[in-house]
Amino acid sequence: SQELEQSPQSLIVQEGKNLTINCTSSKTLYGLYWYKQKYGEGLIFLMMLQKGGEEKSHEKITAKLDEKKQQSSLHITASQPSHAGIYLCGAPPARNTPLVFGKGTRLSVIA
Amino acid sequence: DAGVIQSPRHEVTEMGQEVTLRCKPISGHNSLFWYRQTMMRGLELLIYFNNNVPIDDSGMPEDRFSAKMPNASFSTLKIQPSEPRDSAVYFCASSLTGASETQYFGPGTRLLVL
Numbered sequence: 001s002q003e004l005e006q007s008p009q010s011l012i013v014q015e016g017k018n019l020t021i022n023c024t025s026s027k028t029l030y031g032l033y034w035y036k037q038k039y040g041e042g043l044i045f046l047m048m049l050q051k052g053g054e055e056k057s058h059e060k061i062t063a064k065l066d067e068k069k070q071q072s073s074l075h076i077t078a079s080q081p082s083h084a085g086i087y088l089c090g091a092p093p094a095r096n097t098p099l100v101f102g103k104g105t106r107l108s109v110i111a
Numbered sequence: 112d113a114g115v116i117q118s119p120r121h122e123v124t125e126m127g128q129e130v131t132l133r134c135k136p137i138s139g140h141n142s143l144f145w146y147r148q149t150m151m152r153g154l155e156l157l158i159y160f161n162n163n164v165p166i167d168d169s170g171m172p173e174d175r176f177s178a179k180m181p182n183a184s185f186s187t188l189k190i191q192p193s194e195p196r197d198s199a200v201y202f203c204a205s206s207l208t209g210a211s212e213t214q215y216f217g218p219g220t221r222l223l224v225l
Contacts, residue, residue, distance in 0.1 A: 031211060042115070042202060042216035043154075088154065092211035098144055098167065099214060103153040 004089055004102035012108045013079050021074045021105045023089035029069045030092050033099060037086040046074075046087075076107075084109045113137075115217035117203050123223045129191040132220045134203030135184055142210055145178055145188050146202040148219070154202070159210055160186065166210070193224045 005024045013019050023032065031050045035043040047056045049065035049072060056063050060077045076083055086106050090099035116135040124130055136143045145157040158168040163180045171178070175194070180186040190197055200221050204214040 033213065035216075040219075040221075042218045043204075045213055045215065048213055090154075090214075096209050096211050098156050098159045098210045100156070101154040 004091060004100060006089060006102035006105050008105060010106040012110060015080060015109050015111050016078055019076050019079055021087050023072045023102055025070045025091060030095055032065055032072045033090040034063050034074055035088045035090060037088060043088065079109045081109050083107060115203055115205055115215055117217035117220050119220060120218060121221045123225065124193055125225050126194055127192045129189065130193045130222060132188040132201050134186045134217060136205030137215055140205035141208050142206045143180060143186050144204040144214060146204065148200045148202060195224045198222055198224050
């Protein structure tokens with residue numbers, strides 16, 4: 001079965017610093033989803049990547065999918081307290097199957 | 112749109128009691144998912160419905176768990192009898208058509224079984 005490994009498990013950064021979160025799959029990805037979760041809330045969809053080499057940006061968050069479609073990175077530029085939360089990557093193990101998720105990366109942004 | 116609606120948001124119950132969690136998916140969405148999230152195991156898929164029909168329930172842990180979707184706008188997840196190890200956050204999510212599409216999550220139900 002497909003497993004998604006996220007690194008690091010947790011991250012503390014100073015406000016204004018850049019950071020990167022990684023998501024690595026044991027198999028070729030059919031698509032890769034990034035979500036953000038705040039404590040006590042549900043998951044909020046951020047971005048979806050499908051093609052090898054694809055890159056998408058939303059405000060200060062950029063996600064990339066490598067050419068081999070087995071690894072994705074999420075990069076935050078000039079982090080702010082509002083970026084704090086848990087970031088999860090998810091992917092379908094096969095076509096038309098529900099997503100499986102990584103364990104998440106807990107991000108804290110300190111002033 | 113109101114998004115995915117779940118109730119209750121919090122539930123505290125005693126071991127052995129029946130627990131029913133409720134979900135209203137986004138209007139027009141044909142797929143519905145129930146997930147469970149714990150610190151140890153992360154986010155796990157319990158069951159997936161498409162057009163109100165259960166497609167994959169391999170994630171349902173035991174016979175104590177059951178899920179229904181009587182119509183396109185309502186689903187329940189029932190635990191009977193509940194046990195302390197069922198304590199977790201239960202999420203409902205929906206997607207427009209298929210299983211591999213973008214899923215939109217509800218706020219979750221935080222369950223504590225004493």
